[in-house]
Amino acid sequence: MTYEVYIHVPFCLRRCGYCDFNTYTAVDLGAGASRGNYANMVIREMKLVKQWQLDHGIEEPPVSTVFFGGGTPTILSADDLVTMLAAIRELWGIQSDAEITTEANPDTVNEYYIKRLAEGGFTRISFGMQSAVPHVLKILDRTHTPANVKAGVEAANKAGLRSSVDLIYGAPGESLDDWRTSVKTAIDLGVSHISAYALTVEPTTKMGRQIAAGTLPKPNDDDEAAKYEIADDLFAAAGLEWYEVSNWAKTGYESQHNLGYWRNVDWTGLGPGAHSHYNARPSIGALRAWDIAHPRLWGTAINENRVPWSGSEDITPTENLEELIMLGLRIREGLDLDRINQVIATVGIATTATDAGISLSPIDINQLQPMVEEGLITITGDVEGRNRIIPTRRGRLLNDAIIEHFFDLVGI
16 A cells, blocks of 8 residues: 655745645745744644544555645745654654655755755655746746756755656747747756646636736647647657656656556645545545645644644545546556456445446447547556556547546446
């Protein structure tokens, strides 16, 4: 069994125009949820969650990955991040080969900061590069420069940390040549992992309002598809292979934390708005829970010795099946068709009100041939002789359509 911990740090120096994450620029949001006291509050939440697990008979194994995300985790001191990591080690234990990552805004870290992270047990740092082109960074409201990213990667190399960089494509005004420049610059950094995400425009953001008002052009699906293909070609030529729709890595350098999500393992999310996921136990069914989003209300719940969940829901067998299909069709290791059919067989005897009486159909491999012929998927056998469905590049670009087709075949 695998167990992961995610810590959300909701603070930022400024809010980027495209960002719809649960982030805040204020230094102190009340009820103890301040930058200076944040590590203490998260550690208190850890203890409440650990007690909840014990009360429900949940004995998690030592943690295999920890990921600090945000927001901007590196807006906190390196000592704060190390202190939170030490608390995880004390409460749950951490595997000796665990992957410990923090996201970092390139202009919030320096050589000393990164060295302190390495000394405290971190193994990996993910830099929010987004672009290497100044006018694109300006559109995205990013304050760092390409030089900041290069300096951060060099400091990480010196400290013995693995590095990853995140890119965003499809920003208003970004040309194909701009995107090639960003991809090549990222590759030239020599990092072992790169993520590239299509810009998602949310209507409530500054950028969303500008696009709605017509002052910025709306991202174009064809343009984004062309940029995805450019990235995939350039990454592959540099020895970075795709292992998830938006992620490429050198062999052995895949993000184990992210793979955990796509494999549907147990994880605990800490911090305002963070989500948790627990697979079925004798004491509980499969469960999804989410923390209170506003830091002040989150802090109030902790001060009242309550696990600061805003809500939770049981994951029914049918919903679990949907998630297994969606997640499996996003990764290079593929969807395990035999496992899916085994799960389908169990849903037929489901006793929950939501699933009772549902009749689902197992997938016959012959039903998938039209998608093979269309160049959307390949079917391979793994070392155990199990059939795995892997999206082609065209299939990655049309991933939602493939998922919907699988749902239709199953009868969800």
